[in-house]
Amino acid sequence: MRVVSVRVQNGQDPALASGYADAPARVGFFTDTSICIGCKACEVACKEWNHVPEDGLVLTGMSYDNTQRLDANSWRHVAFIEQPKRLARELTAGTVDADGGLRWLMSSDVCKHCTHAACLDVCPTGALFRTQFGSVVVQADICNGCGYCVPACPYGVIDQRRGDGRAWKCTLCYDRTKDGLTTACAAACPTESIQYGPLDELRERAAKRLETVKADGFAGARLYGESPDDGVGGQGSIFLLLDEPEVYGLPPDPVVTTRDLPSMWRRVGVAGVALAAAVGAAFVGTRR
Amino acid sequence: MSGRRGRSSAPEVVPPAEFTSYYGRPVLHEPTWKALDIAGYLFLGGLAGGSSLVAAGAQLTGRRRLTRVAKVGSTVAAGLSLVALVHDLGRPERFLHMLRMVKPTSPMSVGSWVLAVYAPTSAVATALDLAGRLPVLGALATGGTAALAPALASYTAALVGDTAVPAWHDGHREMPFVFVSSAGASAAGWALLFAPSSEAEPARRLGIVAAVAELASSRVMEQRMGMVGDAFGTGRAKRWRTASTALLAVGTLGALAAGRRRRPLARAAGAALLAGSACTRFAVFEAGRESARDPRYTVVPQRRRLDAQTSRPVSGVMPARTW
Numbered sequence: 141m142r143v144v145s146v147r148v149q150n151g152q153d154p155a156l157a158s159g160y161a162d163a164p165a166r167v168g169f170f171t172d173t174s175i176c177i178g179c180k181a182c183e184v185a186c187k188e189w190n191h192v193p194e195d196g197l198v199l200t201g202m203s204y205d206n207t208q209r210l211d212a213n214s215w216r217h218v219a220f221i222e223q224p225k226r227l228a229r230e231l232t233a234g235t236v237d238a239d240g241g242l243r244w245l246m247s248s249d250v251c252k253h254c255t256h257a258a259c260l261d262v263c264p265t266g267a268l269f270r271t272q273f274g275s276v277v278v279q280a281d282i283c284n285g286c287g288y289c290v291p292a293c294p295y296g297v298i299d300q301r302r303g304d305g306r307a308w309k310c311t312l313c314y315d316r317t318k319d320g321l322t323t324a325c326a327a328a329c330p331t332e333s334i335q336y337g338p339l340d341e342l343r344e345r346a347a348k349r350l351e352t353v354k355a356d357g358f359a360g361a362r363l364y365g366e367s368p369d370d371g372v373g374g375q376g377s378i379f380l381l382l383d384e385p386e387v388y389g390l391p392p393d394p395v396v397t398t399r400d401l402p403s404m405w406r407r408v409g410v411a412g413v414a415l416a417a418a419v420g421a422a423f424v425g426t427r428r
Numbered sequence: 429m430s431g432r433r434g435r436s437s438a439p440e441v442v443p444p445a446e447f448t449s450y451y452g453r454p455v456l457h458e459p460t461w462k463a464l465d466i467a468g469y470l471f472l473g474g475l476a477g478g479s480s481l482v483a484a485g486a487q488l489t490g491r492r493r494l495t496r497v498a499k500v501g502s503t504v505a506a507g508l509s510l511v512a513l514v515h516d517l518g519r520p521e522r523f524l525h526m527l528r529m530v531k532p533t534s535p536m537s538v539g540s541w542v543l544a545v546y547a548p549t550s551a552v553a554t555a556l557d558l559a560g561r562l563p564v565l566g567a568l569a570t571g572g573t574a575a576l577a578p579a580l581a582s583y584t585a586a587l588v589g590d591t592a593v594p595a596w597h598d599g600h601r602e603m604p605f606v607f608v609s610s611a612g613a614s615a616a617g618w619a620l621l622f623a624p625s626s627e628a629e630p631a632r633r634l635g636i637v638a639a640v641a642e643l644a645s646s647r648v649m650e651q652r653m654g655m656v657g658d659a660f661g662t663g664r665a666k667r668w669r670t671a672s673t674a675l676l677a678v679g680t681l682g683a684l685a686a687g688r689r690r691r692p693l694a695r696a697a698g699a700a701l702l703a704g705s706a707c708t709r710f711a712v713f714e715a716g717r718e719s720a721r722d723p724r725y726t727v728v729p730q731r732r733r734l735d736a737q738t739s740r741p742v743s744g745v746m747p748a749r750t751w
Binding site: 142143144145146147200202205208209211219221258261262263264265266267282283284285286287288290291292293294295296297298299300305384386387388389390391392393394397398400401403404405407408409410411412413414415416418419420422423425426 | 449450458459460478482531532536537540577578579604607630641720730
């Protein structure tokens with residue numbers, strides 16, 4: 141039994157902060173949704189490689205999205221959003237009105253492998269750990285199914301598997317990463333919408349791509365999770381989105397819950413002392 | 429990009445229609461915890477902690493029957509809370525994984541250690557009291573449980589606060605006070621229910637103070653949460669909250685009216701305080717679930733925070749939906 145307390149500072153490499161003496165470059169994803177074609181090859185490749193169980197075949201009516209969300213049995217999820225909007229090229233040509241038409245957004249969502257990972261912070265057993273690559277992984281033999289990570293995640297990624305009780309999520313293909321391979325989803329992506337590699341490089345690539353897409357007339361294009369100064373210290377999986385994050389089911393300004401934990405502990409301490417004082421006063425002030 | 433969110437000039441008013449989501453789906457995962465196990469655990473931890481403090485006070489002031497009632501209460505509650513925790517894990521041996529490490533960033537880790545030390549100590553204190561044996565060791569165990577009791581009664585506020593669930597996290601400033609007053613009210617309720625009136629006067633006083641504090645701190649918490657506080661007025665949370673308010677009010681008035689002598693009324697007041705405290709925990713639990721289930725509680729506060737930072741120009745255009 142040992143005491144474990146890791147705090148990653150903003151801008152710090154999470155693997156180094158977690159105690160790896162000589163960590164390789166942090167790796168992650170850049171998901172460029174502007175070239176996602178909604179083929180779901182990433183979902184299939186992930187399930188195949190990681191032996192993720194089947195979780196029901198239902199038709200939802202949510203465009204082509206029958207996966208519905210990330211959870212214990214879906215580690216990649218392709219969102220489909222149909223909007224009554226024109227495409228950027230039609231608009232820049234100036235020949236049509238902005239309204240009407242159909243714009244079909246597709247985006248492959250995945251675990252964000254946060255710099256400040258709430259799931260990892262709150263895990264009481266140490267089942268969730270930081271790898272040398274900076275990713276966040278659950279050890280299935282250590283997880284005791286307490287479920288604390290599930291409501292801690294500000295993105296609704298990690299989830300408990302029914303009938304098993306343990307928590308599961310994307311591992312950033314830890315087994316493949318260790319062998320220098322690209323992740324299953326990125327390898328399967330036919331358009332390179334999903335790119336895997338050193339995070340610094342991906343951030344540069346994302347910034348350049350954003351300029352191109354904006355120049356093409358997609359005024360709503362933006363990067364999501366790329367800033368090391370955001371509420372989770374920057375995501376390990378960054379995205380280029382064509383609309384606001386909440387359109388894709390992503391939280392617009394997520395904050396790691398443990399940021400407020402020191403203040404919570406202080407207040408818990410004050411409240412505990414207040415309780416003891418109240419009970420003491422009830423006895424002190426009372427005659428027999 | 430055209431703005432999609434028309435906003436009124438008063439920034440504190442955010443009508444439910446003015447937000448975007450993905451097919452109305454939740455952003456967060458709802459906690460997978462079972463209500464009876466975990467809301468029950470929150471209640472039992474409070475009852476145990478509060479009762480240990482009452483037991484210590486009673487022992488120090490020579491109230492022997494109140495001491496015994498409170499000690500039995502603390503041990504029964506601690507035992508049941510362990511049962512609830514283990515039941516929620518699914519398999520008993522999984523609890524041992526909690527003891528692999530001490531992790532201050534995880535309130536559940538801290539709480540598991542507190543409970544792992546508290547529960548056996550409390551059992552020793554109670555067993556020795558019932559057996560009338562080894563008074564020095566019994567006093568030491570009683571002192572030990574009383575030392576751990578404030579932590580046991582309050583840490584669960586950090587446990588629920590340290591999540592992304594809006595109605596839990598956004599209440600993190602007031603939740604510790606709601607939880608300890610609820611702990612005090614339940615322990616006082618237990619003592620009023622089972623202790624003789626000749627010794628129950630401290631419990632009666634504690635019950636009145638704690639129940640009033642519980643009612644007041646709950647209201648302050650909901651107010652300060654802003655729109656997220658709406659989750660307490662929705663669905664199951666609303667019913668638990670209504671029951672909690674009524675029971676705590678009845679319990680307080682009953683305890684006031686009972687005075688030192690009217691034993692049946694004091695007992696009824698004790699039962700109401702005990703039940704009211706439990707209802708408070710279930711209301712908090714269900715409000716959290718509701719706030720995780722409805723994407724409004726996640727998206728709207730974050731969007732407002734973001735817009736305030738970037739001072740984006742307000743647009744009057746407001747389409748119904750984006751899909």
